[in-house]
Amino acid sequence: MADLRPILLVEDNPRDLELTLTALAKCQLANDIVVARDGAEALDFLYLRGEHAERAPGGPAVVLLDLKLPKIDGLEVLETIKKDARQRQIPVVMLTSSREERDLVRSYELGVNAFVVKPVDFNAFFEAIQDLGMFWAILNEPPPGSRSNHG
Amino acid sequence: MAHLVNDSHAESLPLDLDACAAQPIRIPGAIQPHGALLVVDPRSLKRLHASANLRAITGFDLPDGASLAEVAEAGALVGDLRHWLAAEDPIFLRTAQIGGAALQVFGHLTPQGLFIEFEDPPRSEHETLEALYPRLRAFLSAIGGAGDVAAIAESAVREVRALTGFNRTLLYQFDDAGVGTVIAEDGDGVLPSYRGLSFPASDIPAQARELYRLNRLRLIVSADYAPCPVEPASSPLDGQPLDLSMAALRSVSPVHLQYMRNMGTGSSMSISILVEGRLWGLISGHSPAPRRVNAQVRTACDILGQILSLQIEAREQADRTADRLALKQVETELLARLALAPVFQRGLVENETTWLALARASGAAVYTRDGVRTAGLTPSAEAIADLAERFGHQEVIAIDSLAERWPETAAYAEVASGVLAISISQIRPDYIMWFRPEVVRTIDWGGEPAKRTAAPDRLSPRTSFEAWREQVRLRSLPWRPAEVEAARGFRNAIQDLVLKRAEERAELTGQLEAINRELESFSYSISHDLRAPFRHIVGFAELLSERERGLDATSRHYLESITDAALSAGRLVDDLLGFSQLGRANLNRGRVDLAKLVGEVRRAVEPDLDGRTVVWNVGPLPQAFGDAAMLRQVFQNLISNAVKYTAPRERAEITITGEELDDVVTCTVADNGVGFDMAYVGKLFGVFQRLHRVEDFEGTGIGLALVKRIVDRHGGTIEAHGVVGEGARFTLSLPKRERALTNAS
Numbered sequence: 001m002a003d004l005r006p007i008l009l010v011e012d013n014p015r016d017l018e019l020t021l022t023a024l025a026k027c028q029l030a031n032d033i034v035v036a037r038d039g040a041e042a043l044d045f046l047y048l049r050g051e052h053a054e055r056a057p058g059g060p061a062v063v064l065l066d067l068k069l070p071k072i073d074g075l076e077v078l079e080t081i082k083k084d085a086r087q088r089q090i091p092v093v094m095l096t097s098s099r100e101e102r103d104l105v106r107s108y109e110l111g112v113n114a115f116v117v118k119p120v121d122f123n124a125f126f127e128a129i130q131d132l133g134m135f136w137a138i139l140n141e142p143p144p145g146s147r148s149n150h151g
Numbered sequence: 152m153a154h155l156v157n158d159s160h161a162e163s164l165p166l167d168l169d170a171c172a173a174q175p176i177r178i179p180g181a182i183q184p185h186g187a188l189l190v191v192d193p194r195s196l197k198r199l200h201a202s203a204n205l206r207a208i209t210g211f212d213l214p215d216g217a218s219l220a221e222v223a224e225a226g227a228l229v230g231d232l233r234h235w236l237a238a239e240d241p242i243f244l245r246t247a248q249i250g251g252a253a254l255q256v257f258g259h260l261t262p263q264g265l266f267i268e269f270e271d272p273p274r275s276e277h278e279t280l281e282a283l284y285p286r287l288r289a290f291l292s293a294i295g296g297a298g299d300v301a302a303i304a305e306s307a308v309r310e311v312r313a314l315t316g317f318n319r320t321l322l323y324q325f326d327d328a329g330v331g332t333v334i335a336e337d338g339d340g341v342l343p344s345y346r347g348l349s350f351p352a353s354d355i356p357a358q359a360r361e362l363y364r365l366n367r368l369r370l371i372v373s374a375d376y377a378p379c380p381v382e383p384a385s386s387p388l389d390g391q392p393l394d395l396s397m398a399a400l401r402s403v404s405p406v407h408l409q410y411m412r413n414m415g416t417g418s419s420m421s422i423s424i425l426v427e428g429r430l431w432g433l434i435s436g437h438s439p440a441p442r443r444v445n446a447q448v449r450t451a452c453d454i455l456g457q458i459l460s461l462q463i464e465a466r467e468q469a470d471r472t473a474d475r476l477a478l479k480q481v482e483t484e485l486l487a488r489l490a491l492a493p494v495f496q497r498g499l500v501e502n503e504t505t506w507l508a509l510a511r512a513s514g515a516a517v518y519t520r521d522g523v524r525t526a527g528l529t530p531s532a533e534a535i536a537d538l539a540e541r542f543g544h545q546e547v548i549a550i551d552s553l554a555e556r557w558p559e560t561a562a563y564a565e566v567a568s569g570v571l572a573i574s575i576s577q578i579r580p581d582y583i584m585w586f587r588p589e590v591v592r593t594i595d596w597g598g599e600p601a602k603r604t605a606a607p608d609r610l611s612p613r614t615s616f617e618a619w620r621e622q623v624r625l626r627s628l629p630w631r632p633a634e635v636e637a638a639r640g641f642r643n644a645i646q647d648l649v650l651k652r653a654e655e656r657a658e659l660t661g662q663l664e665a666i667n668r669e670l671e672s673f674s675y676s677i678s679h680d681l682r683a684p685f686r687h688i689v690g691f692a693e694l695l696s697e698r699e700r701g702l703d704a705t706s707r708h709y710l711e712s713i714t715d716a717a718l719s720a721g722r723l724v725d726d727l728l729g730f731s732q733l734g735r736a737n738l739n740r741g742r743v744d745l746a747k748l749v750g751e752v753r754r755a756v757e758p759d760l761d762g763r764t765v766v767w768n769v770g771p772l773p774q775a776f777g778d779a780a781m782l783r784q785v786f787q788n789l790i791s792n793a794v795k796y797t798a799p800r801e802r803a804e805i806t807i808t809g810e811e812l813d814d815v816v817t818c819t820v821a822d823n824g825v826g827f828d829m830a831y832v833g834k835l836f837g838v839f840q841r842l843h844r845v846e847d848f849e850g851t852g853i854g855l856a857l858v859k860r861i862v863d864r865h866g867g868t869i870e871a872h873g874v875v876g877e878g879a880r881f882t883l884s885l886p887k888r889e890r891a892l893t894n895a896s
Contacts, residue, residue, distance in 0.1 A: 019694075100674075118682075118683075120718060121689060122692070123693065
């Protein structure tokens with residue numbers, strides 16, 4: 001059953017952002033894509049703060065999170081989400097350039113749902129984004145009581 | 152004790168005079184009869200004890216309970232005694248007039264009372280201390296300038312003979328075992344010469360030696376005397392037997408008198424030589440006939456003995472210090488050299504002369520976890536290791552005769568009879584040892600020391616004093632105190648050196664760790680920041696290519712080149728990162744099923760086969776031991792290489808076989824591809840080394856370098872064999888046991 005909540009994309013690099021958005025557009029998903037340019041903005045969205053204070057309530061279908069972010073980095077955002085009882089059910093996919101073992105280990109320790117390394121090969125990259133989008137927005141069953149437009 | 156040439160008597164040695172040793176020599180209950188003894192209470196001067204001959208010698212009686220003060224003849228003496236008691240001098244020595252006769256009076260104080268001994272006075276003026284004093288002064292200056300201990304010993308025995316008139320005077324020096332050797336002698340020929348002879352320790356039993364330390368002089372006027380009893384035997388003051396230790400007239404043990412008679416001596420006197428509190432030796436005077444030596448002459452001899460003792464003490468200390476200084480210089484030099492050596496064992500071996508000189512040894516060895524290194528003449532390596540175990544963690548060991556302690560070591564006594572060893576580790580039996588060879592010595596005994604007496608169960612002193620020569624074997628030159636001290640000092644220095652090395656190593660390790668951390672953060676940066684731009688180049692080039700359908704062939708070609716270049720760069724970064732990570736990552740060791748692994752890799756490469764004809768010959772493969780992920784990488788690379796380089800073949804054949812041997816597991820990946828020129832086999836495993844053109848076969852050239860690195864970390868080997876146009880074969884071998892892995896990584 002399709003999950004029509006927004007997809008939160010947290011990415012600071014403009015070119016990566018453009019490529020990722022283009023790839024997602026090709027999926028022709030019905031979901032809105034919300035972009036946060038750093039960790040602070042991402043948390044603002046999740047906690048309905050700052051510029052997102054007036055948004056419609058409800059968590060995103062999935063968070064596509066980059067590791068290296070200005071202000072608050074990806075691991076911190078992940079930790080915040082996963083330690084909060086009300087937010088921790090939100091699926092988080094680490095989408096990053098690095099295959100460094102310690103990032104991997106730390107992310108899983110904090111409870112990340114998936115860890116995807118962005119391939120250099122464009123086609124592979126596109127496929128990866130599309131697969132992710134399709135999986136989390138369409139294929140995956142969201143946690144009960146979290147469907148859009150509910151409290 | 153020396154290893155006796157004739158062994159059968161060895162056990163009887165302690166039997167001879169052990170019983171004498173048990174006799175109570177301090178409480179004989181009697182005195183020699185040439186004088187009289189009176190013991191009074193120091194305050195009341197009331198009689199406590201008296202010898203039976205008191206009246207005969209002194210002319211007065213003192214009944215029990217009466218005070219000496221009541222004796223008219225002793226009036227002057229009493230006054231002197233009271234004066235002396237108030238002054239608290241240790242010794243009272245005076246010629247007193249008692250009832251018109253002059254008597255030599257000798258007094259001392261003990262908890263059991265005031266002991267007063269009466270003897271004949273000096274026969275002439277020449278025998279008074281006053282008259283003898285100039286001689287003592289002359290003696291003092293004479294030996295002050297004299298050469299070594301032997302020279303001053305000769306002076307001493309001559310002087311004592313001149314003072315006392317004995318027919319023969321001797322000076323004995325005792326060794327560590329208590330054996331006394333005559334190092335100086337003066338005599339008129341009446342008695343036989345004992346110069347150079349040795350006398351067993353048992354000739355002077357332990358309790359006598361102890362008494363000789365307390366009371367420095369003893370005289371036996373006649374070996375045939377009848378002891379004169381002292382009444383009562385026990386002290387009224389403390390109930391204990393009367394202790395005559397400090398009494399000049401003390402009666403000696405009958406065993407000792409028999410010994411004298413056996414030796415042909417009618418009278419004897421001996422003076423103790425005390426050096427640093429221990430009995431270093433004795434000066435003895437003997438005559439065949441009875442002889443008196445009056446108290447003043449005896450006192451002069453005692454003073455002479457003390458002068459001699461101090462001189463010997465000073466000389467020995469000076470010798471030790473000079474010795475120590477010389478050895479210290481050697482030690483300093485050796486340490487300086489060792490500080491430069493990377494490993495101190497090598498430093499020792501490379502400075503053999505100095506190392507040996509430190510202990511004046513003919514051989515040396517250092518035994519550590521790394522094995523045995525030696526210099527000069529030493530026992531075998533096994534013998535050295537065996538010795539180290541026997542030493543049992545003692546810090547400093549100095550042994551003159553190894554065979555005496557451990558008879559098995561007699562086998563190499565010629566090379567090493569003596570050993571000086573220092574421990575250099577707190578936890579292991581690591582030692583530096585110095586060896587000395589056997590030096591055969593001859594001892595001339597004054598009579599066979601272990602000659603059985605006629606009735607072995609009855610107390611009997613030696614009867615034979617005829618010289619008996621003995622050869623002492625299995626013994627080296629003894630280690631001097633300065634040499635042992637030098638070794639001890641060296642041990643401290645070595646430990647400091649080892650400690651310093653450990654600190655340096657720790658610091659080096661710290662530096663290496665810091666560099667490693669830098670490297671890690673460096674590759675972390677590359678990982679993130681370098682891959683992204685390549686990804687962007689490829690991405691936007693693709694997007695452009697999709698948008699611009701109308702591009703001509705050349706433009707398309709340009710775009711493709713841009714994409715390919717960026718892709719290559721990206722792959723290069725990935726490969727480099729992988730290679731670097733491999734050096735740093737930990738090995739996760741475990742059993743690896745190679746058959747399963749190869750199966751997985753085959754399935755992974757299936758999609759790339761894409762319609763090609765590939766024949767797989769996969770034999771049974773053994774279990775290996777190592778990191779499964781890394782080994783998968785190895786087979787991934789080898790198999791994908793095989794697939795890649797067989798691409799030109801219509802029918803590619805890839806053969807994978809394996810074998811389990813005693814120590815290793817081997818595996819071979821062979822193909823019938825384009826092969827390679829064996830002339831370049833050395834470059835095959837180099838980083839970024841390629842033997843084919845990029846346009847013919849793509850790849851970064853890092854695949855085999857990765858394989859080699861993984862195999863190296865497992866402690867294994869990889870070999871390559873190729874024939875151009877026919878194919879290539881790669882054989883890797885991995886150690887089976889975990890131990891090999893531990894050593895490698």
